[in-house]
Amino acid sequence: MPARRWPRPSELQPLLRPRRVPLKPTDRRLAGVASVADLRRLARRRAPRAVFDYTDGAAGEELSLRRSRQAFGRVEFVPTVLRDVSAVDVSTTVLGRPAAAPVVFGPTGFTRMMHTEGEPAVARVAERVGIPYALSTMGTTSIEALAAAAPRARRWFQLYLWRDRAASLDFVVRAKEAGYEALVLTVDTPVPGSRLRDVRNGLTIPPTLSLRTFAEGALHPGWWFDLVTTEPLEFASLNRFDGTVAELAARMFDPAATLADLAWIRSAWEGPLVVKGVQTVTDACAVVDAGADAVVVSNHGGRQLDRAPTPLEALPAVADAVGDRAEVYVDGGVLSGSDVVAAVAAGARAVLVGRAYLYGLMAGGERGVQKAAEILLQEVSGTLALLGVTRVSDLRRDHVRLRPD
Ligand SMILES: Cc1cc2nc3c(=O)[nH]c(=O)nc-3n(C[C@H](O)[C@H](O)[C@H](O)COP(=O)(O)O)c2cc1C
Numbered sequence: 001m002p003a004r005r006w007p008r009p010s011e012l013q014p015l016l017r018p019r020r021v022p023l024k025p026t027d028r029r030l031a032g033v034a035s036v037a038d039l040r041r042l043a044r045r046r047a048p049r050a051v052f053d054y055t056d057g058a059a060g061e062e063l064s065l066r067r068s069r070q071a072f073g074r075v076e077f078v079p080t081v082l083r084d085v086s087a088v089d090v091s092t093t094v095l096g097r098p099a100a101a102p103v104v105f106g107p108t109g110f111t112r113m114m115h116t117e118g119e120p121a122v123a124r125v126a127e128r129v130g131i132p133y134a135l136s137t138m139g140t141t142s143i144e145a146l147a148a149a150a151p152r153a154r155r156w157f158q159l160y161l162w163r164d165r166a167a168s169l170d171f172v173v174r175a176k177e178a179g180y181e182a183l184v185l186t187v188d189t190p191v192p193g194s195r196l197r198d199v200r201n202g203l204t205i206p207p208t209l210s211l212r213t214f215a216e217g218a219l220h221p222g223w224w225f226d227l228v229t230t231e232p233l234e235f236a237s238l239n240r241f242d243g244t245v246a247e248l249a250a251r252m253f254d255p256a257a258t259l260a261d262l263a264w265i266r267s268a269w270e271g272p273l274v275v276k277g278v279q280t281v282t283d284a285c286a287v288v289d290a291g292a293d294a295v296v297v298s299n300h301g302g303r304q305l306d307r308a309p310t311p312l313e314a315l316p317a318v319a320d321a322v323g324d325r326a327e328v329y330v331d332g333g334v335l336s337g338s339d340v341v342a343a344v345a346a347g348a349r350a351v352l353v354g355r356a357y358l359y360g361l362m363a364g365g366e367r368g369v370q371k372a373a374e375i376l377l378q379e380v381s382g383t384l385a386l387l388g389v390t391r392v393s394d395l396r397r398d399h400v401r402l403r404p405d
C-alpha cells in the first residue's frame with residue numbers, strides 16, 4: 001500500500017482545469033467527435049429516420065455494402081519501421097492536377113435533404129481542403145449555383161444518361177459553361193436499385209408531412225425547422241417532381257444505354273471523362289478503350305446491384321489491366337483514413353467518399369463536413385506515418401494484405 005498524503009493545491013490545479021465549452025450548439029456537438037463513426041451516430045440523432053435511412057441504407061439485403069465494409073475490416077497493414085516519417089505529405093494528383101489528399105467527395109443526390117446547407121456546404125469544404133467534389137445530376141443545387149458558391153473548388157459534374165438525350169447534352173453544355181473540370185458518367189444505374197428502407201419509410205420527394213413524419217418531426221425539430229424556413233427542397237436540375245425516389249429514377253434512367261452512348265458523350269465533352277460504376281476488368285478496359293480518362297471501381301455504395309463485386313477486392317485486377325492508360329479510383333464503404341490508405345495501396349489513385357461526408361453534413365452542416373474531411377486527412381497522415389511511408393506515391397501493394405474471411 002502506498003503511503004497517503006494530502007495533495008497540495010498546486011498539484012490539484014492542473015487536474016481541475018475545465019475544458020472550454022464551445023458556445024455554438026453545433027460546435028459543442030462536434031467537439032466530442034473523434035471519428036466518422038461518431039459523426040454517423042450524431043447524424044442518426046439529428047435527421048429524421050427516413051432521411052438517415054436514405055443515406056445510410058443500400059439495396060436489397062444490403063450485402064454489397066456490408067461486404068465493402070467487411071473487406072476494409074479484413075485489411076492488415078504491413079508496416080516498415082525506423083523510417084524517417086517526421087514529414088508526411090498526403091497530397092497527390094488526381095486527373096493530373098494537385099489534390100490535397102487521394103480523396104474525392106463523390107456525387108450524392110438530394111443532398112439538401114440531409115441538411116439544408118446541402119451541396120454548397122460540401123463544395124466549400126472541398127474548396128477549402130483542396131479536393132475535388134462531384135455534383136450529382138440528382139443534386140438539389142443547380143450547376144450554376146454550385147459554381148457560384150465554390151468558384152475555386154475542383155468541381156466535377158456527375159451525369160446520368162437520361163432517356164431524353166437532349167436533356168443529357170444540355171447538362172454537359174451547362175457544366176462546361178460553368179467551368180466544371182470533369183464529367184463523371186455513372187453507368188451502374190440502368191434501373192433503380194431496390195432500396196427497401198425507403199419503401200418501408202415511404203420516402204417521398206420532397207418529404208411530406210404525414211401523420212408519421214409529423215410525429216417524427218417532434219423528435220427532430222431542428223431538421224424540420226430548417227427545412228420549412230429555407231428554400232424549398234427540389235431537384236435543381238429537374239422540373240418539380242412529386243413522387244418517390246424510385247419513381248423518379250425509373251423515369252429518368254435509360255435502361256437502353258450502351259457503349260455507343262459513352263462514345264457519344266466522349267465526343268460531346270472535351271475535358272476529362274470519369275466513368276463511375278465499373279465492376280469488372282472487361283468493362284474497365286472497354287470504357288477506357290471508349291475514351292474514359294478514369295474509371296471508378298464502384299457498386300454505388302451498395303445502392304444498386306446487391307451481391308455485386310466488392311470494390312476493394314475487384315480493384316487490384318482492374319488497376320493492373322488499365323495500367324497507365326487511365327486513372328483508377330474506388331469507392332464504397334470508406335469511412336476512415338486508413339480505408340483510404342488501404343485502397344491506394346491496393347491500386348487506387350484516389351478514393352471517392354459519399355456517406356462519410358453526408359454523416360458530417362447531417363451531424364452539423366458545413367462544419368460537420370469540414371470535421372469529416374479533417375478526420376479523414378488526419379487519419380491518412382497518421383496511417384502513412386505508422387506504415388513508415390512519407391508520401392502517397394510510396395504506397396505499394398505489399399503494404400496491405402487481406403486476412404481471410
Ligand atoms: C445518399 C446517397 C446518394 C447518392 N447519389 C448518387 C448520385 O446521384 N449519383 C451517383 O453517381 N452516385 C450516387 N451515390 C453513390 C456515391 O457517389 C458513391 O458511389 C457511394 O456513396 C460510395 O459509397 P460510400 O457512401 O460508402 O462512400 C449516392 C450515395 C449515397 C449514399
